Amino acid sequence: MAGTKILIVDDKNNIREVLSEILKTEGYDTVMADSGETGLISFREGHPDFILTDMIMKKVSGVDFIREVRKINQTVPIIILTAFGSISSAVEAIKAGADDYMTKPLNYDLLKLKISKILNEKSLEKENSNLRDNLEEKWGLENIIGRSPSMEKMSNLIKAVAPTKSSVLIQGESGTGKELIARSLHSHSPRIGKPYVVVDCSAIPESLIESELFGYEKGAFSGAEVRKKGRIEEAMGGSLFLDEIGELPLACQAKFLRVIQEHHFARVGGNGQVHVDFRLIAATNRNLKEEVARGRFRSDLYYRLNVICIKSPTLKDRKEDIPLLAETFLQEICRENNIASRMLEREELSMLMDYPWPGNVRELKNCIQRYAILGSLPEDIREYAHSRDNSPAGSSLHKNERELVEKALRDEKGNITRAAARLEIGRKALYNRIRRYGLTVPKGTVDSD
Structure with a gap:
C-alpha cells in the first residue's frame, strides 16, 4: 500500500536492512529502530502505520514494547518476529496486543501477504467506522x-x-x-x-x-x-x-x-x-x-x-415545534442552495403557526423551500391567513392592530425602520400591514435603512 509507513524494530542491523529493502520494493516507506527504547521514540514522533518488531531484544523485549505501544495506540497493526516459534511465545505476543506473529527465518513472501492482508482489514474497519459515524450524523x-x-x-x-x-x-x-x-x-x-x-x-x-x-x-x-x-x-x-x-x-x-x-x-x-x-x-x-x-x-x-x-404525531398536534422546524429547514435549504441566509418575519411565522398543515412536516419543508428561493410563502397559506383575518372573530383584533400601526407611523413621522422597531416587527411585515389596511405613509419623511 503506497505511502504506508512501517516501523521496523530489531537489534540486528542486517535484519533491519533486509526488511527495509524488501518493503521498499513493495512501495512502503520504512523507519528503523535498533531497540525497544528507540522504537518507542520513533513511534511517538513518526506515527507509523504498521510495526514489525523482534521478540528478543535487550532491556525492552518485543512483548514489553508492544504493551507500551498499546498504551498509546490501540489500533496500529503489529506483527512480532521471533526465532522461538513456540505456542507459548505466540500466545504471549497476541495477548500483549500483536495482530500476528512470524518465526525466523522469515518467509518474505508470506510476510508481505500478511502485511497487505492486515492493512486491508484495518482499512475496511476504518471505512465501516466512518460509515457508522456518517449514518449516525445523518440519521x-x-x-x-x-x-x-x-x-x-x-x-x-x-x-x-x-x-x-x-x-x-x-x-x-x-x-x-x-x-x-x-x-x-x-x-x-x-x-x-x-x-x-x-x-x-x-x-x-x-x-x-x-x-x-x-x-x-x-x-x-x-x-x-x-x-x-x-x-x-x-x-x-x-x-x-x-x-x-x-x-x-x-x-x-x-x-x-x-x-x-x-x-x-x-x-x-x-x-x-x-x-x-x-x-x-x-x-x-x-x-x-x-x-x-x-x-x-x-x-x-x-x-x-x-x-x-x-x-408519529401530526404537525398540527405539535405546533410548538413549527418555529424550530421552519428555522432549521430555512437555514439548511439556504446553505445547500448557496442562498443568502433569510429570516422569517414575525407575521410570516404567525401564518405558519395558524395553518393546519394537512401535509404535515413534508408540506412545511416544501413551503420553506419556496420561501428560501422566492422570498414569500405559498399563496394557499397566505390566503388561509387572510380568510382568518376577515372572519368576525378577528375583526376587533385587526381594528386595534390598524390603530397601532397608524400611531407608530405617526409618532415616528413615517420612518419605516423606527416604526417597525416600535411595533417589534420587521420592515417587510410593516409594509405588508400598510398595504393590507390601505394606509399612507406621511410624505416628506425620510426612511433610514
Whole structure:
C-alpha cells in the first residue's frame, strides 16, 4: 500500500536492512529502530502505520514494547518476529496486543501477504467506522427535530427500542416523518453499517410485488432470463423497511408472514430455501386494526408487526415545534442552495403557526423551500391567513392592530425602520400591514435603512 509507513524494530542491523529493502520494493516507506527504547521514540514522533518488531531484544523485549505501544495506540497493526516459534511465545505476543506473529527465518513472501492482508482489514474497519459515524450524523435522533412532549416521548421510545431485535410498526399520517424514524431505528441498532432496504408497498403494482420482495429464479416467468435477488434477500444482516405495509396484497401478506416466522423463503419459480436474517420495520398511514376488522389485513401478520408501535404525531398536534422546524429547514435549504441566509418575519411565522398543515412536516419543508428561493410563502397559506383575518372573530383584533400601526407611523413621522422597531416587527411585515389596511405613509419623511 503506497505511502504506508512501517516501523521496523530489531537489534540486528542486517535484519533491519533486509526488511527495509524488501518493503521498499513493495512501495512502503520504512523507519528503523535498533531497540525497544528507540522504537518507542520513533513511534511517538513518526506515527507509523504498521510495526514489525523482534521478540528478543535487550532491556525492552518485543512483548514489553508492544504493551507500551498499546498504551498509546490501540489500533496500529503489529506483527512480532521471533526465532522461538513456540505456542507459548505466540500466545504471549497476541495477548500483549500483536495482530500476528512470524518465526525466523522469515518467509518474505508470506510476510508481505500478511502485511497487505492486515492493512486491508484495518482499512475496511476504518471505512465501516466512518460509515457508522456518517449514518449516525445523518440519521441520528438529533435530526428528529422537535421539543414538544409528543416528540420527546417518541424519541425516548426510539432510544429504548433501537438496540433490540423487535419488529417495529410506525403509524402516522403521510408527511409526518415515518421514514426518518425508521432510519433512526436502524442507525442506532447493532445492524448499522449493514444493508437498510426500503420497499414502498404503495408504489409497486400488485402483479410485481411478490417478485420484488422475494426475487425469482431464471425462467420463473417470461422475461426472467437470470436469477434475481429480492428486497428481503438484499436486507440480509440489516433492516428491511416496508413503507405503507397496509397496501400489501393479502396473498403476499401470507407469504411474508411465513418469512417472519420461519426465517426462510423460496424465490418465485424456485424450491430451494433462502435463509434470511433481518430486522423488520414497517410503517402505515392506515389504522391496521380497522383493516383487520374489514378483512383487508391479516390479523396474524398484524400481531407479528405490532410488537412495538411508534406513533408519529401530526404537525398540527405539535405546533410548538413549527418555529424550530421552519428555522432549521430555512437555514439548511439556504446553505445547500448557496442562498443568502433569510429570516422569517414575525407575521410570516404567525401564518405558519395558524395553518393546519394537512401535509404535515413534508408540506412545511416544501413551503420553506419556496420561501428560501422566492422570498414569500405559498399563496394557499397566505390566503388561509387572510380568510382568518376577515372572519368576525378577528375583526376587533385587526381594528386595534390598524390603530397601532397608524400611531407608530405617526409618532415616528413615517420612518419605516423606527416604526417597525416600535411595533417589534420587521420592515417587510410593516409594509405588508400598510398595504393590507390601505394606509399612507406621511410624505416628506425620510426612511433610514
